[in-house]
Amino acid sequence: MKTKKNSFTGKLFMLLMAFLISFSMRAQVGINTTTPHPSSILDLNSTTRGLLAPRLTTAQRIAIASPADGLIVYDTNFKQLYYYTSNTAAWFPVGSNVSERLNFKRIKSTDVLATVLATELNAGGGTRYLLNADTLYEINGQVVFDRPIEINNAYIHGLDTNNDIIVRANGNIFEGSTGGSIKSVTLSAPSGNVFNISGTTAQNLIFRDSVVANSSSVGTISGLGLVFLSIIQFTGNTNGITYNNIGQLLLSNMGWAANNSGTYEKLTGTFTSVEKQGGFSQVNGSAIGFDVSTSGLTITGDAVMESVVFTGTNTAGYVKPYTTGTYSGYNFNNSWTVRAAGLPTEADTNAVGDFSVDYPVGTGIGVSFNSSNPSNIVKIGTSTSVSTSSNLFRFTTDGVPNRLKYVGKKKRIFQVTGSVSFQVPAAGTYIIYIAKNGTAISQYKVYGRGAALNDIVVLPINGTTELSTNDYVEIFAQRYTGLTGDIVVPNMAVTIK
Secondary structure (H helix, E strand, O other), rough: OOOHHHHHHHHHHHHHHHHHHHHHHHHOEEOOOOOOOOOEEEOOOOOOOOOOOEEEEEHHHHHHOOOOOOOOEEOOOEEEEEEEEEEEOOEEEOOOOOOOOEEEEEEEEOOHHHHHHHHHHOOOOOOOOOOOOOOOOEEEEEEEEEEEEOOOOOOEEOOOOOOEEEEEEOOOOOOEEOOEEEEEOOEOOOEEEEEEEEEOOOEEEEEEEEEEEEEEEEEEEEEOOOOEEEEEEEOOOOOEHHHHHHHOEEEEEEEEEEOOOOOEEEEEOOOOOEEEEEEEEEEOOOOOEEEOOOOEEEEEOEEEEEEEEOOOHHHHHEEOOOOOOOOOOOOOOOEEEEEEOOOOOOOOOOEEEEEEOOOOOOOOOEOOOOOOOOOOOEOOOOOOOOOEOOOOOOOOOOOOOOOEEEEOOOEEEEEEEEEEEEOOOEEEEEEEEEEEOOEEEEEEEEEEEEOOOOOOOEEEEEEEEEEEOOEEEEEEEEEEEEEOOOEEEEEEEEEEE
């Protein structure tokens, strides 16, 4: 007699065999469905639950040994499904035909740098982290570096300057001879320099949208072809930054708070061009906002300071001026165009020069002509003449009396105005000329006539002329008719602007 147990076992065996036969015939499996779709090998059916793929970190995913073509996992770092393609030996995010950035590293505050940056440390000979060129290094949190970083044309980016911070407690943060890109981080070197970079003109450095805080020194950047700093806040730094021998230096919207000290920005050496635009410098105590005083500082092209606001209690320290080539009450030489709140405006468009001659009546500058009528045209003034200048900006007398020489860099048209008073030796007609580079400009000549001996004739001076660098203006005279003899000029005043 069969037992119930044996009967149940038999029925279970038969049911299992039927399922296997059915599965082998249809090669399909349905979960929560008795009618899997004919095109599927596995049909999952639910309105309340989903399919959960294996969950791996990026490191775990990459570490899978010999992944099968089409293998799918969920990357918990990137929060995305990835599939593997064997013909390219690469992982791709599902829904994209673009591979992930392979030249990428995320550096977190909890990472052991010697492990995460083992390759870079080895490349730097164990003394520095030599970053991989063209690689993006994401700073995640506050990362304390134990050795300096050589950027090596890599990209160092954070996402939030308040939280993504690079600190070097002792020593410099960035060293070496290469540039790169730094963005959206806070940098702090309490006992060293943020920058100690000396490279070549083939190297560029871009530093933007960041903060430099509580550092012993912002440091030095030297020798690079292009240095571009934009939207940088400087706060609590003991010393500022020196730029040396830079091809193109671009400084945009830099903010120097009053809690910085020392010299905020200093230029030394030779630059092709400099542009400092926007931003502010709050200068208190003994601080210096902008220093161009170093001997030999040269701008081979042009330099511009535009829309920068200088404030603070130390007005004398807003700019430490050029030691040569500047003008009384101004800060820069002729390479610069300056329009900044708190500073005198300096530009070729503001160039002005004047001189005046003032003798007692009956004396003055004697002007001799030849015996012809009209006579020769001669300059009013000799090496012994006395004249004074009260306003010279980008003009000089060049050590020659009654001469104004333009020493700006840009060619422009100037208005020449003034007057000449002279006594005549007899009745006669005389002509006054504006002269450029020793040649009279005939279209602006002015006639005057004295009726008798010692008559004083007063003639206006008015005209325009185009001047390039080192062109000069003088005033000439000619006898048109009358007896021979000198005219005497007791008074003459000329202004060019």
